[in-house]
Amino acid sequence: MQTNLTHIKYVLILFVFTSFSCNSNTKKNTANNSAVVKEIVKDIPIIVGANQTEDYLSMLKGKRVGIAANQTSVIFKENKDYIHLVDSLIKMDISISKVFAPEHGFRGKADAGEHITDGIDAETGLPTVSLYGSNSKPSKEHLENVDVMVFDIQDVGVRFYTYISTLHYIMEACAELEIPVIVLDRPNPNGHYIDGPMLEENVKSFVGMHPVPIVYGMTIGEYAKMINGEKWLENGIQCDLTVVSLENYTHHSEYDLPILPSPNLPNATSINLYPSLCFFEGTDVSCGRGTETQFQIFGAPFLPKESFDFSFTPEPNFGAKSPKHQGELCFGRDLTQTKKLSKIDLSWLIEAYSLAPQKEAFFNKFFPKLAGTTALQTQIEKGMSAEEIRATWASGLKAFSDVREKYLLYK
Structure with missing residues (x-):
């Protein structure tokens, strides 16, 4: 239709x-x-990869299928209705062996960083394998009854959003066992720009595995092609990869995600501000977890009340069982009315640091991993302006742009 x-x-x-x-x-x-x-x-609708069943069903029929999926893995119908990909494939008599779940779990209900365990999906009876907890990478045993792997998870185009790390490990495990991987592509809501410092090898982690900037301007399908093409998998191994492309999409397409990609990204504004405000996760400042405006506000009890006209109190809620500064009045800024960004905004991080009374306690050990570099913390501590810091990113962004160009499916 x-x-x-x-x-x-x-x-x-x-x-x-x-x-x-x-x-x-x-x-x-x-x-x-x-x-x-x-x-x-x-008004022309973007058609996601999952909807184009004619392009991938023939590769699944008669095979034992593994699916990397969460709550965003759906086939859209008319009138904004949808059916989960797993449910749809079961109805089409595709044999699904098991589901592989990323951070937040198969149904997307777990907190950020919460340990996810293996289990059985109550709605389908399928075994689920957690790839966020004890295992980041599927084991040989996990894949012993899988002939082909389907990856269909909505990304938001930010390096420290862990779904691309899950993608990496799935591709790597499947490449080692010669299992084909099919990526059903989805739009990137932050696909209209690239920005931020490049990842340094010495701070590589699950929130940053590849030499890319914080915002990389690629869909998850394009990113998979780059992982493969640049031989970032262990020992340079390459995966048998198929990407089912989007229709009617460009990197400048407006696309509001119809399903929350994770519990603390509740709307388009939060997704757009996420690359700028997630830095606060590496500090003692709250970025709104425990409120209804996650990643749209920031504040802390120790920031001076007289400098701000906004305050909030984090309390436990869906997606934040124990939020930072729980029950404490935090002073900061309400950014819910911020116009759409096309670059990372460092001004809020710099402002909060400059007003913090105990600067030596502002950053925590997680910050360099989030930033992907040890330089950003040092630059802020030295009093560099946002413009001066951004200038240090230019050469890395130019080099990455040349690499990125080789793998783009959309302009």
């Missing part, structure tokens, strides 16, 4: 362009015509 709708709209666009080309009236008409065309193009 979506494909037919898309075809109809393309025909409409062709009709509009043809009609306009035959009209040689005024500049006013041209402006009006452009507005009409823009509105039609805007």
Whole structure:
């Protein structure tokens, strides 16, 4: 149905362009015509990889299928309805062996960093294997009854968002056992820019495994191609990789995620601010966990009340059972009305550090891993401005941009 709708709209666009080309009236008409065309193009739906079953079902039939999935792994229907990919494939008589779950679990209900265990999915009866806890990488035993692996998880395009690390380890484990991997691509809501410091090898971790900037401007399918092409898997091994591409998508497409990618990213604003505000996870400042505006506010009890006109009190809630500064009044900033960013904003981190009364306790040991570099903390402590810090990222971003270009499926 979506494909037919898309075809109809393309025909409409062709009709509009043809009609306009035959009209040689005024500049006013041209402006009006452009507005009409823009509105039609805007209304063309992006079709995710999971919806394009005709492109991958033949690779699954008669096979024992493993699926890396969470609550975002759905096939969309009409009227904003959807069905989970696992449920849909079961109805199509695809034999699913087990589900591999990333951070937050298969149903996406666990806190950030919460230990996830293996188990049985109550809704399907399928065995689930946690890839966030004791095992980051599927073992040979986990994969012994898997002929092909499907990866379908919504990413947000930020290096420290751990789904790309899960992707890496799945590709690596499957490559070692010669199991093909099919990535069903999804849009990147932060795909319109690249920014941030490049990862340094000495701070490599599960929140940063690859030499990429914090915001890398690629879909998860493109990123998988880069992992493979740059031979980042152990010993340079490469995976038998298929990417089922998106339709009607560019890196500048507007796309609000219809399903929360994780409990503490509740809306488009939080997803857009996440690359800038997640730095606070490596400090003693709250970025809103334990409120309803996670990653849209920041504050701490020790920041001076007189410097801010906003305050909040974190309390346990869905996705934050024990939030930082629980039950304490925090002073800071409300960023819920911030216009969409096309770069990382360091001003909030710099401001909070400059106003902290005990600067030696501001950063914690996690900060260099989040930043992907030891330099950023030093630069802030030395009093460098955001512009001066950003200038130090330029050469790394240029080099990465050249690498990235080789793997882009969309412009």
